[in-house]
Amino acid sequence: MIPNGVTPADDQIAADIFDVSIGYWQDTKHWEKIRGLKLLNRKGSRRRLYSKEQLLAARAEEERAKTVNEQPRYDLPPVPAEEHPGDLLDLEESLYALPEDKRVTLSTWKGYRYGTKTRLPNPDFNLGGKKVGGEVIGGEDFWRRQTILDWAADRRGRGNPKGRPAGRKESHSRPPNAQAEERKQRARQMLKMHSTTLTAKMLAEDLGVHVVHAERLLRMARLWKVVGLLEANPDLTVEDVQRETGLHVTAHARKLLDDAREVDASSQ
Structure with a gap:
């Protein structure tokens, strides 16, 4: 978590x-x-996070100590410990910011990140990404605590009597990102055309996007393909997924199947 301020x-x-x-x-x-110096990333996160203010103070102290030939005496600015609506949370932290009765499984939550039926709000901040073709590619996305709480309060779900009743259309739907939707559809078309031989590099070249972005699109295309296969065959196996998607690593195919089952269950 990146504390507010x-x-x-x-x-x-x-x-x-x-x-x-x-x-x-x-x-x-x-x-x-x-x-x-306080590490801000949660345990298990792939990216170490720090307070820039603490780093700058530490560097200044090390330079001072060097000039007088003594050990640094660090006096770093404190990092807020109390929760604040403006805290920045990574994808997993944002799930656990919700009340327990409104949480879904982590794999379902990850499916919401790029979902078409239920989709998380756009991230408030990205750290480490690069802008390519008008889009931020790579890095790590973060959501403000209040953004996630507001999103959860506005949708109908377990433990939430408010929101849109079943069968009723939203009065103000979000305008879709036409380019993003076109890329998703093209990824699905490419997967259908090339089936087990499609790679992220091939997709990136076809769409004119960074290969990291193409990897995300390819995974989502594979996920929705497996969701469709599950609808036709609830007893789908990992071997079936590997055969249909071209995934050679069994663990990757198993994860894809588990995520597809979560998506399928959440749409029931």
């Missing part, structure tokens, strides 16, 4: 602040030598 920084930003390469920063684990 804190400027987030990752390993690359930290390395820049300390004027070293990111490889040197990671190899030396310099963050462990800074007394009082």
Whole structure:
């Protein structure tokens, strides 16, 4: 979690602040030598997060200590500990920001990220991504705590008597992103055409997008293909998924099948 009022920084930003390469920063684990430096990422997160304000204060102290030939005496600005509506949460943290009676499984929640039936709001912030063709590719997305709570309050669901009743259309639907929808449809078409031989690189070249973005589109296309296969055959196996999608790694096919079952169950 990135507390409200804190400027987030990752390993690359930290390395820049300390004027070293990111490889040197990671190899030396310099963050462990800074007394009082708080890691903001949750356990198990793939990206280390820091307070930029703390990093800048630590660098300034190290420079001061170097000039007088003494050990640094770190006095870093505090990081807020109390929850705040403006806190930035990653995808998993945003799920657990909800009241327990409104939570779904983590795999279903991840399906909401790029879902077509139930879809999370757009992220409020991205750290580490690069803008390619008008879109931010890569990095990590974050949502403000209030954004997620408002979204959950506005949708009908378990433990929420408010929201749109079943069978009633929304009076103000969100305008779809035409380009994004076209890319999703094209990914599904390409998967149907090339079946087991389609790669993210092929899709990226066809769509003119970064390969990282193409990987997301390809996974979603495969997910919805497996959802369709499940509707026709509830006893679908991992081997069936591998045969139909071209996934060679059994663990990847199993994860895809599990996610498809979650999506299928949530749409019932």
